[in-house]
Amino acid sequence: MASTAAAQSYCSWAVRQRGLGLCGGARAVPMTPRRCFSVSAAAGFDNQNREYVIVGGGNAAGYAARTFVEHGMADGRLCIVSKEAHPSYERPALTKGYLFPPDKKPARLPGFHTCVGSGGQRQTAEWYKENGIEVLYEDPVVAFDGKTQTLKTSSGKILKYGSLIISTGCEASRLPAKIGGNLPGVHYIRDVADADSLVSSLGRAKKVVVIGGGYIGMEVAAAACGWNLDTTIIFPEDHIMPRLFTPSLAKKYEELYQQNGVKFIKGALIENLKAGSDGRVSSAVLKDGSVVEADTVIVGIGARPVIGPFEAVGVNTKVGGIEVDSLFRSIIPGIFAIGDVAAFPLKMYDRITRVEHVDHARKSAHHCVEALLTSQTKPYDYLPYFYSRVFEYEGSSRKIWWQFYGDNVGETIEVGRFDPKIATFWIDSDSRVKGVFLESGSSEEFSLLPQLAKSQPVVDKAKLKSATSVKDALEIARSSLQSGAAV
């Protein structure tokens, strides 16, 4: 197992790659409490009444806790009710550093507790204790009563809250048990326990099948290459990352994966997963009848917001999740939702959405707690930001790291040959940049992306198309920002 130091050095590398300084910490401003709810005793937490309760101890909860501390409002007032055994950690690491082969310094807790992913402090279990934050581990909330403001946990604890923040995130969509979705050797990956189970399978695997061509599919397949495993990705669409990548962009990545030995079966659905004589998964049978042998299967077919037991708080029927306003307030006063589970107004595109990415988890947590604790009423104005990093382990022939900002709508202009850079610009009918993707950028280049996606400048499409390099294209885009035609 890797040392904490190794795990930390992986994290600082990761942060440097993203040039992050996100979610800039607010100055610590001790505040007078606005709500006079009877507060749990800081020392023993023996009172059933809690002023602030966060349900879900995941990524968003860790950043929310930090903001409570910054405002001097955590000590003896804040309780986090967690299903997991660990304090909040940076979940993205689970399909990145965590899956490095054993000899390549894999990331392990406590190395990647929040808020290290954005360059912040590493909030270990001791940090929560020192800051007077009560954390109930492995004790999920199973029932909720909005009228009496109470929660019941699986161990039978009854907690009364003053304000409640729901940060229950998402859970992995599963293949039905009747088609083999629960067989030993079939993995889903959402938390550290899942990742540990996968690592132990990878350690004895020979043939890996990855089902799903999205984020998990791409990241886990790349990790399996690091373990020198025979790896096949199976998905129903024509190309990987269908929700974001253009066919042309996907082709470049698919070719790179193929050079690393990964096989693709596209346009295919799973009929069932079959078990061998030992009861473990032994093959995937496709709808067309073909059979792919596998001793380890990783399923990454999307995620669903965890709304139970909070259905009564108001679910958005279109995008799922708990519906909130631009300050993360639900329809019930004193109840908020943040992170993956929140269906919130995406102001710049004037639509209600959920975002299942860590940047939003961090920023929504910060924004919600600021609004809760201060008189801040500035609406959340989020700019969508997605990224991935794969083949990062030492000794891989090429590392991949990309970022995307904005909305992937309109026509696309692709520049660069993936050697290593490539950029894609999404441009609307008024010639405005709506979204921008960049592979292998420098920190300075990546820092231009949010400016473009936010300002949506009018670009000279002909000029952009004729750019001979990504560097040129970014310069053209930068000059359009300066030309004053931005929104």
Ligand SMILES: Cc1cc2nc3c(=O)[nH]c(=O)nc-3n(C[C@H](O)[C@H](O)[C@H](O)COP(=O)(O)OP(=O)(O)OC[C@H]3O[C@@H](n4cnc5c(N)ncnc54)[C@H](O)[C@@H]3O)c2cc1C
């Ligand atoms: C493997 C993996 C890799 C990822 N990589 C990236 C990446 O590279 N980049 C990126 O932008 N995003 C990535 N994401 C997405 C990102 O991690 C999420 O957007 C982020 O974790 C959302 O934070 P959250 O707090 O809303 O939910 P979570 O972090 O999922 O936390 C929710 C927590 O609530 C707990 N919970 C649920 N129900 C209850 C209950 N009833 N009682 C108590 N606790 C409960 C869950 O067990 C969990 O601990 C990744 C996600 C996964 C699964």
Ligand SMILES: NC(=O)c1ccc[n+]([C@@H]2O[C@H](COP(=O)([O-])OP(=O)(O)OC[C@H]3O[C@@H](n4cnc5c(N)ncnc54)[C@H](O)[C@@H]3O)[C@@H](O)[C@H]2O)c1
């Ligand atoms: N870098 C990142 O941002 C990152 C990395 C890992 C995970 N995540 C998050 O984790 C969650 C899960 O990721 P994911 O990759 O599972 O979801 P996803 O939505 O990115 O991809 C799901 C993929 O599953 C496939 N699919 C859907 N239904 C299928 C079926 N019945 N059979 C076979 N294939 C099917 C499709 O190819 C689709 O692309 C998401 O919230 C995601 O945002 C994010």
Ligand SMILES: O=C1O[C@H]([C@@H](O)CO)C(O)=C1O
């Ligand atoms: O946001 C992230 O946090 C972790 C890492 O930086 C800390 O372990 C990771 O891999 C990310 O992508």
